[in-house]
Amino acid sequence: MTNNISELANSFRPVAPPRIIEGAYSDDQHRRLLNVVRKHGPWQLILAENFKTPEEVFATTSGKIPEGVKLTWDMILNPVFRGYLARQGVCYYPELEDCYYNSQFLEMVRGYWGAKYAEPETFLFNIQGPTPIGGPPHLDGTVFRGMTMENTPLWLLLTMAKSCLFRRWQAKKGQVIAWYYKGKIGGGFNCWPDGPKGAPLQINGPMWGRAVVVENERMFHHGQAAGPVSMRKPTGLDISSKFEADPDTSDGWRISTFGKVNQRIPAEEMRFLVHWGARLYTDFNDLKTSLDHTDDITHEQALNMLIDDMRSRGVKFETPTDPLRDNAFVRLVAQVYDIGGPTNIPADAVDNSIAA
Numbered sequence: 001m002t003n004n005i006s007e008l009a010n011s012f013r014p015v016a017p018p019r020i021i022e023g024a025y026s027d028d029q030h031r032r033l034l035n036v037v038r039k040h041g042p043w044q045l046i047l048a049e050n051f052k053t054p055e056e057v058f059a060t061t062s063g064k065i066p067e068g069v070k071l072t073w074d075m076i077l078n079p080v081f082r083g084y085l086a087r088q089g090v091c092y093y094p095e096l097e098d099c100y101y102n103s104q105f106l107e108m109v110r111g112y113w114g115a116k117y118a119e120p121e122t123f124l125f126n127i128q129g130p131t132p133i134g135g136p137p138h139l140d141g142t143v144f145r146g147m148t149m150e151n152t153p154l155w156l157l158l159t160m161a162k163s164c165l166f167r168r169w170q171a172k173k174g175q176v177i178a179w180y181y182k183g184k185i186g187g188g189f190n191c192w193p194d195g196p197k198g199a200p201l202q203i204n205g206p207m208w209g210r211a212v213v214v215e216n217e218r219m220f221h222h223g224q225a226a227g228p229v230s231m232r233k234p235t236g237l238d239i240s241s242k243f244e245a246d247p248d249t250s251d252g253w254r255i256s257t258f259g260k261v262n263q264r265i266p267a268e269e270m271r272f273l274v275h276w277g278a279r280l281y282t283d284f285n286d287l288k289t290s291l292d293h294t295d296d297i298t299h300e301q302a303l304n305m306l307i308d309d310m311r312s313r314g315v316k317f318e319t320p321t322d323p324l325r326d327n328a329f330v331r332l333v334a335q336v337y338d339i340g341g342p343t344n345i346p347a348d349a350v351d352n353s354i355a356a
């Protein structure tokens with residue numbers, strides 16, 4: 001019985017325990033990856049991909065804006081920046097093709113899933129200096145056969161994943177997440193492979209090419225706080241702030257906003273995460289079902305299933321005439337499938353932990 005929503009959260013466990021590997025990329029591959037990042041910046045904030053105002057961020061996270069407070073970006077911005085190296089079949093930088101069309105990684109995710117086929121799908125990096133913790137533990141967004149970011153609003157995809165009703169259509173995904181971080185304070189990764197009530201697994205820095213093979217769509221996770229506490233909140237940030245190579249150094253970095261430098265980051269305090277993701281197909285049938293679209297789910301079918309499920313949970317509401325655009329319905333759905341997440345979050349590393 002999953003009538004109780006918190007039961008749903010407990011079912012969020014990856015297809016297999018995370019597998020930790022070392023030396024994800026060769027020194028030469030790492031050098032080429034970093035060269036692309038130095039050469040092709042500046043890079044924007046992760047938050048800039050999805051949000052235009054601080055109020056929007058608040059609405060999707062904690063929800064309540066404190067009385068009489070005018071929100072400003074530097075109250076909520078976490079200075080983590082992102083760039084893309086590939087999209088689906090296309091690697092943007094020829095010098096990184098061996099990193100993306102990566103036989104070793106493909107073999108790893110096939111083994112992790114026990115699946116016959118894999119295709120690289122995502123290749124991106126996060127880059128940052130010192131930062132606070134990466135928000136509450138979360139699940140990465142996913143897609144379903146027939147319903148993807150191209151035709152479906154994000155809230156519906158997230159709700160479908162949380163409801164666990166749509167596993168039959170849900171994409172099977174695997175990632176190899178690698179870290180390069182020489183800093184000595186935090187900067188690792190926390191995840192909950194045994195469900196949100198289980199013990200967190202911490203993969204701690206410093207790390208140089210350590211990586212984890214995971215299914216982050218079904219495992220709560222987040223990045224640890226990193227670097228000296230006094231440097232974690234650079235002042236004057238804006239949603240337009242950018243991260244790039246510091247031209248005054250050979251290996252340092254800088255954050256700038258409106259043409260002014262907010263912070264210079266020495267190479268030792270820079271945290272570089274390389275996210276490689278693949279789509280998996282159990283066998284030839286599974287591959288064919290997906291590519292031939294013989295078992296896609298439609299919006300109507302998905303919404304009807306959600307509505308039936310909410311009714312069976314005893315939620316009372318009128319059937320919306322246009323559920324995709326009905327704000328009251330969207331809010332209701334978000335509320336019903338608010339599955340929560342881990343609360344046993346390990347304490348942040350702080351400066352004096354260096355002495356330990």
Ligand SMILES: [Fe+2]
Nearest residue numbers: 138139140216
């Ligand atoms: Fe994530």
